[in-house]
Amino acid sequence: MKRKYDKAFENVIRLQVMSILMANERFDFNGFKEMMEVSDGNLSTHLRTLEKLEYIAVEKSFVGRKPQTNYWATTKGRLAFQEHLNYLENLIKEHKS
């Protein structure tokens, strides 16, 4: 079980985004907005940060006549997140024993 602290997940928004994308195959911008208390601009920049790291991928399309931006977690992202959770899990475990 590999453990690795990842700075990318030091922010709650990015932590939550990744958490949601682990449980949901795909999620769109508005979906995130509803799940979290976050301004549009803030959400957008954090999504872009994760995208630049290739932890998530994006697809833009139109639903009806409205734009929709969909996100999903990449394998790289899933691995990194899991390793980060392993780090945290271990840290927590130390405080239980």
Add this chain to the structure above:
Amino acid sequence: MKRKYDKAFENVIRLQVMSILMANERFDFNGFKEMMEVSDGNLSTHLRTLEKLEYIAVEKSFVGRKPQTNYWATTKGRLAFQEHLNYLENLIKEHKS
């Protein structure tokens, strides 16, 4: 079991400091330095941040003829940290079930 995400613990150094102070009644500046890979200045500022939040307290004294700065976790700090760990624990649990 109260859960609460705390920005104060978004940084690894502060996370580790707090973790060490949960397990050890007291710890000094050099002790932290040995435990972590961190520059003196960096460590100093993070300790001060935790101090300003009243999550840790400080006592300066001399051991022999050398100055020694000792730190310990306050009740407020212990509570905040525990609640933060609870938040993380819950997040991790969601990914196991």
Add this chain to the structure above:
DNA sequence: TAATTTTACTTTGTATTTCAAAGTACTTTA
């Protein structure tokens, strides 16, 4: 014993990050 180095930190300044407000490019409603 004077000069140099080390110790135990703190302060400073630059770089990076954060996030709300403003902006964009439409679509929908009145």
Add this chain to the structure above:
DNA sequence: TAAAGTACTTTGAAATACAAAGTAAAATTA
């Protein structure tokens, strides 16, 4: 067709991070 809404992106000021430089005393070396 004007005004309001939607689905984002960009911008800029403020906060944060951290290495380098600074400080003050102690220990070592010459």
